Amino acid sequence: xxxxxxxxxxxxxxxxxxxxxxxxxxxxxxxxxxxxxxxxxxxxxxxxxxxxxxxxxxxxxxxxxxxxxxxxxxxxxxxxxxxxxxxxxxxxxxxxxxxxxxxxxxxxxxxxxxxxxxxxxxxxxxxxxxxxxxxxxxxxxxxxxxxxxxxxxxxxxxxxxxxxxxxxxxxxxxxxxxxxxxxxxxxxxxxxxxxxxxxxxxxxxxxxxxxxxxxxxxxxxxxxxxxxxxxxxxxxxxxxxxxxxxxxxxxxxxxxxxxxxxxxxxxxxxxxxxxxxxxxxxxxxxxxxx
Numbered sequence: 001x002x003x004x005x006x007x008x009x010x011x012x013x014x015x016x017x018x019x020x021x022x023x024x025x026x027x028x029x030x031x032x033x034x035x036x037x038x039x040x041x042x043x044x045x046x047x048x049x050x051x052x053x054x055x056x057x058x059x060x061x062x063x064x065x066x067x068x069x070x071x072x073x074x075x076x077x078x079x080x081x082x083x084x085x086x087x088x089x090x091x092x093x094x095x096x097x098x099x100x101x102x103x104x105x106x107x108x109x110x111x112x113x114x115x116x117x118x119x120x121x122x123x124x125x126x127x128x129x130x131x132x133x134x135x136x137x138x139x140x141x142x143x144x145x146x147x148x149x150x151x152x153x154x155x156x157x158x159x160x161x162x163x164x165x166x167x168x169x170x171x172x173x174x175x176x177x178x179x180x181x182x183x184x185x186x187x188x189x190x191x192x193x194x195x196x197x198x199x200x201x202x203x204x205x206x207x208x209x210x211x212x213x214x215x216x217x218x219x220x221x222x223x224x225x226x227x228x229x230x231x232x233x234x235x236x237x238x239x240x241x242x243x244x245x246x247x248x249x250x251x252x253x254x255x256x257x258x259x260x261x262x263x264x265x266x267x268x269x270x271x272x273x274x275x276x277x278x279x280x281x282x283x284x285x286x287x288x289x290x
Contacts, residue, residue: 023069025093036074052086137172
């Protein structure tokens with residue numbers, strides 16, 4: 001009979017107070033209190049993973065989970081709060097460093113689409129509202145590029161979280177009404193670019209004019225012009241604004257497109273960023289900065 005012990009880690013579990021854990025080894029990343037505070041704001045008891053600890057010479061060295069213990073300490077208000085630890089007694093410093101360096105090598109991260117759909121199954125309000133809004137325009141959310149399919153789920157969530165239902169609603173309405181679900185029109189850059197225009201110009205941006213004048217150009221042409229002008233959603237917004245103002249005596253003032261740079265909540269940028277980036281233990285925060 002096969003001996004399965006060689007496939008089972010020689011570990012045991014203990015509840016250890018945070019003030020008895022040490023996580024200052026040179027191989028570890030610098031502690032990010034920004035990340036700790038962000039995680040604490042969304043604290044969920046079911047999301048806590050066991051902290052991996054190497055016990056050497058009676059000292060509990062954390063080699064995976066330093067941000068976890070700091071988050072628990074912040075939320076609980078005490079470093080005497082215990083956390084579940086997976087204890088390894090057979091590691092030396094070099095083995096710890098090697099495990100730390102390679103712990104994510106064989107991990108298959110979740111895609112934004114997989115995370116979005118899991119939130120749908122959990123009946124979470126934000127994703128459910130986004131899905132219903134998308135479907136109200138005859139579009140769907142998917143993981144493959146196709147007519148009427150939006151793959152840029154991170155962009156949908158970003159626009160909704162930071163600018164609300166109405167900005168996302170109008171952005172989808174303009175996009176769907178202009179290009180009628182053309183796959184290239186449903187990319188992150190165009191969606192965020194339209195959102196920037198909606199935020200910058202509000203009611204001065206006329207839906208019928210947008211559909212007529214911007215719709216005179218294919219979404220491929222808009223994307224090509226955007227890439228020639230500048231990176232990110234700003235390039236897409238500029239490309240669509242040029243089309244909108246073409247042969248117009250009183251076009252929209254382009255300067256207003258950049259007013260948001262001075263505001264705390266500027267319009268969305270970094271066009272294709274995070275669409276295929278997965279979350280890991282130190283989840284990645286999307287940026288809205290110009």
